[in-house]
Amino acid sequence: MNLRQLLHGLVTSCLLLPVLSDAAEPGLSAGEVRVGMVNAQSGPAAALGLGMLNGTQAYFKRVNAEGGVHGRRISLLSLDDGYEPSRTAAHTRSLLKTQQVFALLGYVGTPTSRAAVPLALRAQVPYLFPFTGAEFLRSPAKPGVFNIRASYIEETEQLVERVTHDLKLSKIAILMQDDSFGESVKGGLNGALLKRELKIHAQARIQRNSLDVTAAIEALQRAQPEAVFFVGTYRQLAVAIKQAKTLGFNTRFISVSFIGTEGFIREVGKDGDGVYITQVVPSPHDSSLALVRDYQADMQPADFDHASLEGYIGAAVFIQALRQAGAEPTREAFLDALEHLEMDLGGFKVAFSRSQHQGSSAVFLTRIENGQAVPVATMR
Structure with missing residues (x-):
């Protein structure tokens, strides 16, 4: 090979490198970044x-209207799992193998995340900002798994x-979904009570996606707790509260954010007044x-709720990390950008x-009053 042929080969290789690099990164092309989402869009947890x-x-619509990220528009491929882990796994395999997405974003639930995370880790695809506070996603930090x-x-x-x-209450019972979500929150409740030399007063279990709560409420009524810590979804809690009122079981109900506050308010009506719910994002009405x-x-005003604000925040963080990953991003560069990311989204x-790999520890307390989730500092 003479010098001219050698130089020609080197120049040709250099010209091909960006194309080969772009093609080698799944979910990324010259004009598009494909992102996958699997969560409950039907069934009793659909509002989440x-x-x-x-x-x-x-x-993403806002970003695409402004020209995308480094000239690439963001395409969101969304599938419905009905909050059933078997469907989560099947849809996730499809996104990873058939659609070859760049990242997975915005899944909903603990049991569903347990089904999806091993698939994402095996494929080395980022698993980002799921709607769950489960500890297995946080400790220890997993490569490619990030929570907000x-x-x-x-x-x-x-x-x-x-x-x-x-x-000044001490008799706190738990009404929990009988799966890894329920166990995850129960673990947190146990720990918080033990710090105060207390223990769970009574417990009852319900099945995921089931609205059959009568036996569980009757069991708790016999134990006469001063408060019931609920671990499930919004329709289940609405049915549980109505059933308790029918039975004359007067107790306080409290819940973590996964409940789906606005869905709960729609389902429960005036019977929801007095329920306390923690939130992990600000009020969607706090302008x-x-x-x-x-x-x-x-957003459309009819869609203002805590879940959509959480999705909006997750998308904003994704976009910021993608921008910082450079004009020719790789998953490795994207994850490195995430691990160095600090941002104020405006409050x-x-x-x-x-x-x-958890981006926020903010917790906000709300009380349901007249069909609104009102931010409060204390309980009364």
Whole structure:
């Protein structure tokens, strides 16, 4: 080979490198970044997945209208799992193998995440910002797995602190979904009570996606707790409260954010007044925050809820990391950008590190009053 042939070969190889690199990174092309989402968009937990989907789509629409990220538009491929882990796994395999998405974003639930995370880890695809506070997603930090929201341990700690300090209650029961979600929150509740030399007063279990709660409510009524810590979804809690009222079982109900606050309000009506729910994002109606003003400008008023705001925040963080990953991003560069990301979205701060893959520990307490989730500092 003479010098001219050698130089020609080197120049040709260099010209091909960007094309080969772009083609080698699944989910990424010259004009598009494909992102996958699997969550509940039907069934008793539908409001959670639809909220996450609506918020995520709204932010991506804003970004695409402004030209995308480094000239690439964001395409969101969304599938419905009905909050059933077997469907989560099947849809996730499809997104990874057939659609070859760049990242997975905005899943809903603990048992569903347990089904999806091993698939994402095996494929080395980022699993980002699921709607769950489960500890297995946080400790220890897993490569490619990132959370924004506070953990269930942090939510239960605040609820127990307020119940015991403000209301002076000690007989706290749990009505829980009989799966890994229920066990995850129960662990947080146990820990918070033990710190105060208390224990769970009574417990009853219900099946995921089932509205058959009568036996569980009757069992708790016999134990006569002062408060019931609920671990499930919004329709289940609405049915449980109505059943308790029918039986003359007067107790307080409290719940972590996974309940789906706005869905619960729609289902329960006036019977929901007095229920306390922790949130992990600000109120979607708090227009004093720049984040919420942007969110409201991009959303339809009928879709304002905590779940869609959480989806909006997740999309914003994804976009920021993608921008910082450079004009020719790789998953490795994207994850490195996430691990060094610190940002204020306009009243809500998110920060990660190599050892800390949870971006926020913020917990906000709300009380249902006249069909609204009202932010409060204490219980009464």
